[in-house]
Amino acid sequence: MADDSPGAASEVTAPSSRGAVAALMFSQGVGVAGTQVTALALPTLAILLLDAGPLAASLVFALEYGIQGLTGPFAGVLVDRVASRRRLLIAVDVVQLLLVATVPLAHAVGALTLVQLYAVAAVSGALGGVTAIAVPTVVADFVPRDGLVAVNAKLAGARSAGQIAGPGLAAALVQAVGAATAMVADAVSYGLSALAMSLPRLRRDEEPERAAARPGIADSLREGIDVLRDQPLLARLAVAAAALNLGGAGLGGLFVYFAYQVVDLGPGELGLTQAVYSIAAVTAVFTAKRVVRRVGLTRVIPLFGPLAAGALFLIPLASLGAALPVLITYQLVFGFCATVWSVSWVTLQQRLSPPEQLGRVLGLSRSIGQLVVPVGALLGGALAGAVGTTGALAVFASIALAGTLAVAATRSQPALPGAGRA
Incomplete structure (x- = not known):
């Protein structure tokens, strides 16, 4: 590097x-x-x-x-x-x-x-x-x-x-x-x-x-695991990403059904909420460097992760009324915060991992996050049948929030080399 x-x-x-x-x-x-x-x-x-x-x-x-x-x-x-x-x-x-x-x-x-x-x-x-x-x-x-x-x-x-x-x-x-x-x-x-x-x-x-x-493949994988063990921050981030993916997969599988059948949105209104997400994500892309410079790289993670996960609760809350404004707010907050969080997470992995082991750290972290996606998607329908669509959405939002709160301890991490610059 x-x-x-x-x-x-x-x-x-x-x-x-x-x-x-x-x-x-x-x-x-x-x-x-x-x-x-x-x-x-x-x-x-x-x-x-x-x-x-x-x-x-x-x-x-x-x-x-x-x-x-x-x-x-x-x-x-x-x-x-x-x-x-x-x-x-x-x-x-x-x-x-x-x-x-x-x-x-x-x-x-x-x-x-x-x-x-x-x-x-x-x-x-x-x-x-x-x-x-x-x-x-x-x-x-x-x-x-x-x-x-x-x-x-x-x-x-x-x-x-x-x-x-x-x-x-x-x-x-x-x-x-x-x-x-x-x-x-x-x-x-x-x-x-x-x-x-x-x-x-x-x-x-x-x-x-x-x-x-x-080294052999087994030894190579062990070296990557050792990096995650020696860098607890990276391990916590992998857990947080997995929780967001699990909650997001469950929510994503139910979101369109919820919009059409529970809160009575039409295709145009649903498309509007998705357009707002895109606008928020693009805004985050252009402002991420400024946000990280002002807040600090290690402080962005424990702040923006829970904010993104907390925004997921707005989906089931939309069933109480004013569904379109509530879902637009959700897409706005989640799109911005999740994008800043993702950019910061990748940057921390690049900074904290030894260059010769970065691929293994990324591979292990990605594996943890990807394996839960089909699980969340399949659980979404089953849970909705058991507790109702709105209840299932609340459960998956809770999973995402609990996982992202696991990185709250990153506030105590020592300053990173070059962390004062974005």
Whole structure:
């Protein structure tokens, strides 16, 4: 990782570094937008073309997140071992392109099956986990400490742009050309991402070669676990992220049903609340550096995590009246606070983890957070049947809040190197 010397601070403005950041932003934005197409197309194909039932269709979603969680630690080992993390990102994009392209090809020759859809969801999910781990390590390779918050915020902004544009693009393509053909757009997005990452040339010292002597996989994983054990702050953050994901998955699975059936919103009103979330997230992206500089990196975490989780209680509270204003307030608070929290969390992981073990720390932390997503999604429907939709929403909000409060002790953490600068 780059140091905090005065000379290092200027490196992020070097043309090669600016080109690398721009390439990462484009890659993240176009990748997220393209992924939205496949996220809609796979279950559409399973249900409408292959007559999958509710459980079989939900397995597509569960496989993607479940496999990411299971393979996360091993993806972290891979990221720490490769000689060039940027070339790894390019290779993953190329494999993703070929993988996604198998669906429209199989459909064209009448050979598409549920097994293939499950395989594509699982393998694509695992590869997506590699990308999610590799990107922050690439950033840590060439961005100095005082530039991490700004670059992480830019990448979050690129992902937000993809999330805003992606669902509309996905729906339009699926409607216009069919679900299978629409997936060609996702394959193209991976090709564009690989091309963008191949253009900038980082200086040799910005992407250091990994050590030739490498321990076995078990020892490598143990080293990553040791980092989490020696850095209790990172372990608490992983628990908090898992709690937010568990609560968010349960809430997310019930939110549309709650909006339509419990508080009587129409599609336009629901879309308005989601637009507010996007606006809040983008606002957080542009102000994250200023917020972190003013509040302090280690103080942002225990403040914004519980604020984001606390906002989740506004969803069940909307059942008491004034549903639209209450849900707009929820999206506003949650979108801003969760985005600042996420940017700060990634930055802390980059600062506190040894550079040669950052991939494993990210992989282990991501695994903890990803494994709970399908659990939360499946529990949501079951719990709603037992205690009602509003009661289930309150339970999941409580889980998220309890988990984020686990980081309250981070206020006592010693100052980080360079923590006075954002």
